[in-house]
Amino acid sequence: MEKNQISLEVVHPNAAGIDIGSRSHWVAVGQNAEDVKEFGVYSQDQFEMCEWLRKKGVCSIAMESTGTYWQNLFSTLVGQGFEVILVNGRQTKNIKGKKTDIKDCQWIQKLHSLGLLSASFLPDSDTDTIRTYSRHRQNLLNQNASCIRRMQKYLRLMNMRLEVVVRDIVGLTGSSIIEAFLSGEHQGENLAKLRHYNCRKSEEEIAKALQFNGRKDYLFALQQEWNSYQHLQQQIQDTDVQIDQLLKEFIDNDHHKKQHFIEKKKHKRKNKNGLAQTDMNLLSYQYFEGIDLMAIEGINEGLIMAIMSEIGLEGIRKFPTAKQFTSWLRLAPNNKISGGKVLSHHIPKGSSRLKIAFRNTANAIGNLKEGWLVDFFKRINYKKGRATAVTALARKLAVIIWNMLVKGQNYNPPTQYLFLDEKRKMGMVKRIQKQITKFGLTNEDLNFITN
Incomplete structure (x- = not known):
């Protein structure tokens, strides 16, 4: 009896697989020993790799996304005209036997030849540049937050309980007090006079909280942290300028984006960690080609900037459906079904920066008092x-x-959400209408208003 054999079709006949390393890269163009070669990580080695692949007739290449070691090689290969796909390591790790670099690159080449590997998402070059600045800025903000926590610690150890009487120790009141304290003023009564008029605590209570215990070692450490904080603030400002110039240059080079204009939204508060001198409302409206994402209640500059830098407008259009987009974000349930039964439907593990931005925005919307999205949040929260x-x-x-x-739709919720200034305007209109009804005024009586 003859046995039926199933053979896999070769999708990419001229394929290569590359195992990325920190000191060297292993390249395989076949499954024989002579089809594998090791190359270094320098620029000259990368060009030698391109020449060797071209002699072997390679057209398509697959490589793992190992740390950041793949980026320079990826750019070089794409610049030399090769078709390169970046693969998640989870797709290539199930190799039998002893694990070696040679077996890894041959396994990647075999899977890619049979069309069993799918490419990871990569943003376009403009989005990638914005992402570099944005991620660097986020790292600076994290360092800045750590510096503030250490300053708060040293102040507490010196019995300067500034965090108790002010909400933000580096705000208007806190910064003035810290600068005067480091300049030599250690009397709580004199420091309390620097209180900003908007501060909720009284001058007497602030003076009670600022009683220096004389520890010079903590004072020295506080001075060092304050210098670091000011340096980080300057770096953040410089990064903001670079991001603002980059976004404006990107929009100015595209006439379709530049032609859009929108009025400033007075009801949207400026986040202290947002771009200081940038009108994100106008820039986002132009960047997204006339789509106003700020119209969604609870949407802030953080999520807008994350979308611009992590995926971009062209990147989000690569997803054919919203389901695929939410699945890529790992926000959709990962249903595992066997025998007709759902074994699990948990959200997949892992959090990208864009997913974190969406979750932070959702959490902020949950703190609002009213709105269509708030009602949805409360229903799920209750259950x-x-x-x-x-x-x-x-x-x-x-x-x-x-x-x-993707579809060019405007935000149109079932129930319209009114922002603070809109609520005040509607309340004023209702009060005027009530007064008109109360006194029985007619259009003739109100004719002087229209004139």
């Missing part, structure tokens, strides 16, 4: 808890934004 509600609302936000950016 399954806040953590599940944050994930569900983050997924809904991703679907809404995908429909707005």
Whole structure:
């Protein structure tokens, strides 16, 4: 009896697989020993690799996304005209036997030849440049936050309980007090006079909280941290200028983006960690080609900047459906079904920067008092808890934004959300209408208003 054999079709006949390393790269163009070669990581070695691949007739290349070691080689190969796909390491790790660099690159080449590897998402060059600045800025903000925590610690050890009487120790009141304290003023009564008029605590209470115990070692450490804080603030400002110039240059080079204009939203508060001198409302409206993401209640500059830097407008259009976009974000349930039964439907592990931005925005929306998205959040929160509600609302936000950016739809919720200045305006109109009804005024009586 003859046995039926199933053979896999070769999709990429002229394929190569590269195992990325920190000191060398292993390249395989076949499954024989002579088809594998090791190259260094220098620029000259990369060009030698391109020449060797071209002699072997290679057209398509697959490589693992190992740390940041792949980026220079990827750019070189793409610049030399090769078709390169970047593969998640989870797709290539199930190799039998002893693990070696030679077997790894041959296994990658074999899988790629059979078309069993899928390419990871990579943003375009402009988005990649914005992402570099944005991630660097986020790292500076994290360092800045750590510096503030250490300053708060040293102040507490010196019995200067500034964090008790002010909300932000580096705000207007806190900064003035710290600068005067480091300049030699250690009397609590004199330091309390630097209180800003908007500070909720009284001058007497602030003076009680600022009683220096004389520890010079902590004072020296506080001076060092304050210098570091000011240096980080200057670096953040310089980075903001670079991002602002880059976004404006990107928009100015595209006439279709530059032609859009929108009025400034007075009801949107400026986040202290946002771009200081940038009108993100106008820039985002132009960048997204006339789509106003700021119209969604609870959307802040952080999420807008994350979308611009992590995926970009062209990147989000690469996803054919909203389901694929939410699945890529790891916000959709990962249903595992066997025998007709759902074994699990948990959210996949892993958090990208964009997913974190969506979840932070969803959590902020959950703190609002009213709105269509708030009602959705409260329903899920009542049934399954806040953590599940944050994930569900983050997924809904991703679907809404995908429909707005890909299909060109405006945000149109079932119930309109009114911002603070809009609520005040509506309240004033209702009061005037009530007074008109109370006194029985007619159009003739009110004719002097229209004139």
